[in-house]
Amino acid sequence: MQIDVIPNIGEARTDEFLHKTVIVIDVFRATSTMIAALGNGCTSVVPVETVLQAKDMQKPGDLLGGERFCKKIPGFDLGNSPVEYSPSAVQGKRVILTTTNGTRGIQKAVRGEKVLAGALINGSACAKAAIDFKRDVIILCAGTQDVFSLEDGLCAGLITSEIAGLIGSKQITVNDFGLAMWNCYLHAKDNMLDVLQACANGKRLCKLGFQEDLAYCAKVNILPHVPVLDREQMVLLPF
Template identity: 40%
Template structure:
């Protein structure tokens, strides 16, 4: 079995995902939000591409969540901070989400056989769920504005590290580099990830606590799945 790592949404070739298990990562912060929301009892997350799409779908029973340039969208109930998606806020609710990078990656992953949501906070569980499929695996880093992002790379390395505990896989070179980056820095992920341009930007707008949360390992044991336009457990 093989693991390929895709460096950003712009590098996704949809036909190459067919018959593969896909894990989508946008660790800062969309996939961390999705995992948190569903772990806290949200009914589902519906990812859409545009703000207008979200506003059109909104009903009284649904929450709007997301960001542009890291900031809450005017008229939305929630930003893209996982710390806002508490059980009190989201339990039993549907969440319509649009983000700059993560929701684009999800839509482009649609050809995968199974599409799972990965983050540092559910890394062990995501690795187990994906490896249980006994298929070739593609891990998608959403990236930042279409470019490679160090934070997603490190998260991918964690998941690959955990997958390799469960079976033998051939890694492409990019997957191998991510694996080694995590292996060699797992004692202090925050120091490593703070070198990322996107991470520096989030700190500059006051979101350092989000980063700390998103790089807290394995505090969630749920693995959301994206199917037919909806993310559920």
């Protein structure tokens, strides 16, 4: 199995996604939020690029969620904090979600044979799903405004490490950037929260008062839920 890790959305060449499993990662916070929402009983998450698209798409009963500049969008039901997407908030509802980087990452990945949402919280489950699909894997780190973000790279390293653990490291070939993220994850894994607090988005979230989100998103392999793209919406992969 070939595993290629891409450092940010701007570096992605979508013609390389054909026939592959693409795992989109935006640890802070879009993919963590999608996983939490679907895990807590939301029926589907529709990733859209603009606030206007989100509002146009909303039908009775739908929730609007998302952020701009890390903050909840005026008039929306929910922001981009996974901890907001509790069972009581999202059970049985569809969520229309627009965020700065994560939803753009999903849009970019649509040419993949399967498109999954990965984060630290479901890293192991993502690895298992990717193995089951028996395709080469692209791990697309969303990054921030086309710049690499450490938290996404660490998650790419986690998923690579989990795949290697499950099928054996001799069964995979990893591109240089993926090898770097794998090494990086192995060094940082016992100290994850400290490392995440020191990176650019970790500092930004703490400054804005989102320490709880940071602590939640830093948890590794706590959920079995894997969102998968089904036409235009993310739904839960059976597990």
